[in-house]
Amino acid sequence: MTTDGPNDARPRARRSSSPTVHDVALEAGVSPMTVSRVLSGGKNVRLEVQERVARAVETLGYHRNENARSLRPGHRSGLVGVTITNIANPYYAEMLRGVEEIASSHGRRILVGNSNEDADLEKQLVADFIGRRVEGLIVVPSSAGDAAHLQPERLGGVPLVLASRAVADVAADTVLIDDVEGARGATAALLAEGHRRIAYLGQRSVFTGRRRLEGFTLAHEALDLRPDDELIRVGQQDVGSAEQAMTELLELADPPTAVFSANNRNTVGAIRAIVARRRSGGSAGTSSLDIRVAGFDSFDFADIAPVRLSVVDHDAGDLGRRAAAMLFDRLGDAPQPLDARTLELPVTLRDLF
Amino acid sequence: MTTDGPNDARPRARRSSSPTVHDVALEAGVSPMTVSRVLSGGKNVRLEVQERVARAVETLGYHRNENARSLRPGHRSGLVGVTITNIANPYYAEMLRGVEEIASSHGRRILVGNSNEDADLEKQLVADFIGRRVEGLIVVPSSAGDAAHLQPERLGGVPLVLASRAVADVAADTVLIDDVEGARGATAALLAEGHRRIAYLGQRSVFTGRRRLEGFTLAHEALDLRPDDELIRVGQQDVGSAEQAMTELLELADPPTAVFSANNRNTVGAIRAIVARRRSGGSAGTSSLDIRVAGFDSFDFADIAPVRLSVVDHDAGDLGRRAAAMLFDRLGDAPQPLDARTLELPVTLRDLF
DNA sequence: CTGAAAGCGCTTACAG
DNA sequence: CTGAAAGCGCTTACAG
Numbered sequence: 001m002t003t004d005g006p007n008d009a010r011p012r013a014r015r016s017s018s019p020t021v022h023d024v025a026l027e028a029g030v031s032p033m034t035v036s037r038v039l040s041g042g043k044n045v046r047l048e049v050q051e052r053v054a055r056a057v058e059t060l061g062y063h064r065n066e067n068a069r070s071l072r073p074g075h076r077s078g079l080v081g082v083t084i085t086n087i088a089n090p091y092y093a094e095m096l097r098g099v100e101e102i103a104s105s106h107g108r109r110i111l112v113g114n115s116n117e118d119a120d121l122e123k124q125l126v127a128d129f130i131g132r133r134v135e136g137l138i139v140v141p142s143s144a145g146d147a148a149h150l151q152p153e154r155l156g157g158v159p160l161v162l163a164s165r166a167v168a169d170v171a172a173d174t175v176l177i178d179d180v181e182g183a184r185g186a187t188a189a190l191l192a193e194g195h196r197r198i199a200y201l202g203q204r205s206v207f208t209g210r211r212r213l214e215g216f217t218l219a220h221e222a223l224d225l226r227p228d229d230e231l232i233r234v235g236q237q238d239v240g241s242a243e244q245a246m247t248e249l250l251e252l253a254d255p256p257t258a259v260f261s262a263n264n265r266n267t268v269g270a271i272r273a274i275v276a277r278r279r280s281g282g283s284a285g286t287s288s289l290d291i292r293v294a295g296f297d298s299f300d301f302a303d304i305a306p307v308r309l310s311v312v313d314h315d316a317g318d319l320g321r322r323a324a325a326m327l328f329d330r331l332g333d334a335p336q337p338l339d340a341r342t343l344e345l346p347v348t349l350r351d352l353f
Numbered sequence: 354m355t356t357d358g359p360n361d362a363r364p365r366a367r368r369s370s371s372p373t374v375h376d377v378a379l380e381a382g383v384s385p386m387t388v389s390r391v392l393s394g395g396k397n398v399r400l401e402v403q404e405r406v407a408r409a410v411e412t413l414g415y416h417r418n419e420n421a422r423s424l425r426p427g428h429r430s431g432l433v434g435v436t437i438t439n440i441a442n443p444y445y446a447e448m449l450r451g452v453e454e455i456a457s458s459h460g461r462r463i464l465v466g467n468s469n470e471d472a473d474l475e476k477q478l479v480a481d482f483i484g485r486r487v488e489g490l491i492v493v494p495s496s497a498g499d500a501a502h503l504q505p506e507r508l509g510g511v512p513l514v515l516a517s518r519a520v521a522d523v524a525a526d527t528v529l530i531d532d533v534e535g536a537r538g539a540t541a542a543l544l545a546e547g548h549r550r551i552a553y554l555g556q557r558s559v560f561t562g563r564r565r566l567e568g569f570t571l572a573h574e575a576l577d578l579r580p581d582d583e584l585i586r587v588g589q590q591d592v593g594s595a596e597q598a599m600t601e602l603l604e605l606a607d608p609p610t611a612v613f614s615a616n617n618r619n620t621v622g623a624i625r626a627i628v629a630r631r632r633s634g635g636s637a638g639t640s641s642l643d644i645r646v647a648g649f650d651s652f653d654f655a656d657i658a659p660v661r662l663s664v665v666d667h668d669a670g671d672l673g674r675r676a677a678a679m680l681f682d683r684l685g686d687a688p689q690p691l692d693a694r695t696l697e698l699p700v701t702l703r704d705l706f
Numbered sequence: 707c708t709g710a711a712a713g714c715g716c717t718t719a720c721a722g
Numbered sequence: 723c724t725g726a727a728a729g730c731g732c733t734t735a736c737a738g
Contacts, residue, residue: 031726032725033726034724045724074730
């Protein structure tokens, strides 16, 4: 019946926006301070009052505003920013899940952005995330463009962990998989089987691509061999172009007897080309029927692929968990190692035949 | 040389936390208000002053605090909350990318949570997201447990779009794929080829699983047939258990001549079982060599699978984009449709042989 | 074109 | 056990 209460002063507008501590306080007949106490565990509040407040919270559907809360000094946002070149890539999706798992276990939520291999977009995402006061960043860095926005001094003290790819001149914690050893081992296995004309399908513009080509080359050099440049194909972006590249290789006068592919898109493309050629009768004698395949990454159907296939397996979930763990290391109160650390996760060569 | 400025009053502590408008103002020799004006476009600020402020922003590495900004009345958080049962599932990863794409184009960022098919976790995520004042929610609802937390009145006015699965008694906008028609069409195709013993591999506990089983049944009923209960297997969660279930079916006295699988894990499992049996000689005559397969969802290697395979294809990215578009419809200033809408996206049956 | 005041929702001392 | 005051970083009127 009073007309001077603050609740009367803002009659309907209140309905459309969220209730505040103030509204709950009014409803429960206490001060906002007491509401705040109850929300933080109820220390030093009479049980009866606690219950009254809890009921008011329920009635009004109150949710504490975390953004306002994180404004107070000493409070953190509870957010971690994650930037990925392609969140639809199953490998990175698995990684993202690993990150989310660890973040969740630390009570943090993740802001996720797709950089689409575009450094400008990545830069915007990072700036936006910092504006939202993320406590840390996990970035799969884009391969194209300038990476100045990832320099520690540009991040205003927000810890950064690079995942899957390192960035030249950026001294940040980094988690990689052992690309060089994976490619070297797989190639060495093909060489040990006697293959001497081994094709390479991969990329050179991407960090992991360069590392895998390095492993491929190292395996040859260990036997005083040199890969034939004619058999090295880089730049295939998808399964279609990989299939095309492999088809061309099979049509060479002196075709390869084996192929190492640096990622699963290239592996699938290569297998498609081999199968297509087999179905069409294999013009170059029977040799193309026996093309041996080894590839980085696994995929759905790898174990019943219709070729002799080995894969270099690695755990994307672990990559994400390790990256997140490194980040939370920096966020903890423990004494910090000053230098950026790099972790290389092991890989496994599996024969699927 | 002065010792009385506020910047001198807080000498080193300032270094560790982020600079504020106040710090920038000091550095540029203007008021915080002017800094704010410049950050919002520079309207009504002398060009010379704008430049001075811009330089100060650069020098200090200032990033505007979005959380504080969103506190002001009329401001929005710029966040959308996304909850998915399994973000590592390539299908949902593709969906997430669709959501991110549309959200980005509206200047919003996404908070992502993995609910792991756990309604309690999902509830926590949703509560947390609302606490962070997300402008909307996109949820792939978990199949297990109570869904009361998704009731509109519990969401405090935050719009919700359900993706991929509907929830009984929750009147929210929903985007589905046409599960019933996809399963019906694929099954009808098998029946049209003359198959009369068609196995079903899928789930019954999940919304989509029930709908796909319904389509499977409908196709039979259209021909006055009834599927044999002995051939219906539900509850396989992964490729391994699907392979096991298919192996059992192949060992029946009167085995199926075809199989419809309700998702790609079951399809891959079925194919593995068929291939394994073929390799081991196919004890039941040659019949098991000819098992015809049709499955919901596509996967990496579908087109060179060593069986006669058809897949029910659908666009996960589109699912995400449509869900996000529905959400932004509700967020816009346009007049709102009052009732919850349901959208069913079309599917395509593709023969891969 | 520029700034002092006030308040968004919350919580940390401080006072009772 | 409870509350009034003050301030986190920002921006919307309002005044000049």
